[in-house]
């Protein structure tokens with residue numbers, strides 16, 4: 751039997767996919783041992799990421815070819831704009847990160863690369879390309895979060911970041927994204943594959959960057 755299109759893309763993105771899913775950051779998160787400075791750097795950069803991610807989600811909503819997809823993506827946009835942003839604000843408070851640092855700290859190279867990729871995918875006006883990048887960002891996070899051990903670490907900074915990505919609702923959304931990628935991706939297989947592979951490489955680099963500087 752032919753593998754699913756999304757599985758073939760994931761295979762083609764090795765070794766970056768597995769390196770991302772089993773990254774030191776993810777292991778330390780599961781243990782609750784991420785150093786506060788590393789967590790702070792990661793979250794400051796990731797909050798920027800969320801900005802362009804929402805833009806990409808908007809582009810996917812605009813270019814979707816079915817009403818059902820628009821509804822599901824739209825509901826998801828509402829969720830992220832709500833509870834996930836709340837986590838960031840509580841985390842910044844707990845880590846003593848003020849607005850000055852949050853706004854003033856420059857983007858790291860991986861953040862710049864990822865933001866540029868998301869803007870490129872959004873501007874392509876192609877639903878398959880937008881779905882490719884969204885699928886990587888969500889699916890890779892679901893995969894690492896599912897591997898985190900129980901019990902969850904005691905501090906909300908670690909525990910909630912895992913739970914946000916390891917829950918039934920999120921798993922269903924990733925299933926939807928993969929099904930969309932399987933459905934619309936093959937029509938632009940080469941271009942879609944490039945966006946997918948670049949996104950996986952940047953996910954890995956994004957975790958690496960938390961330990962730099």
Ligand SMILES: Cc1ncc(C[n+]2csc(CCO)c2C)c(N)n1
Nearest residue numbers: 796799803830834887888891914956
């Ligand atoms: C570099 C990076 N890649 C992927 C995600 C995962 N992610 C981004 S937005 C979103 C939706 C709401 O949780 C999710 C899961 C991240 N946070 N940072």
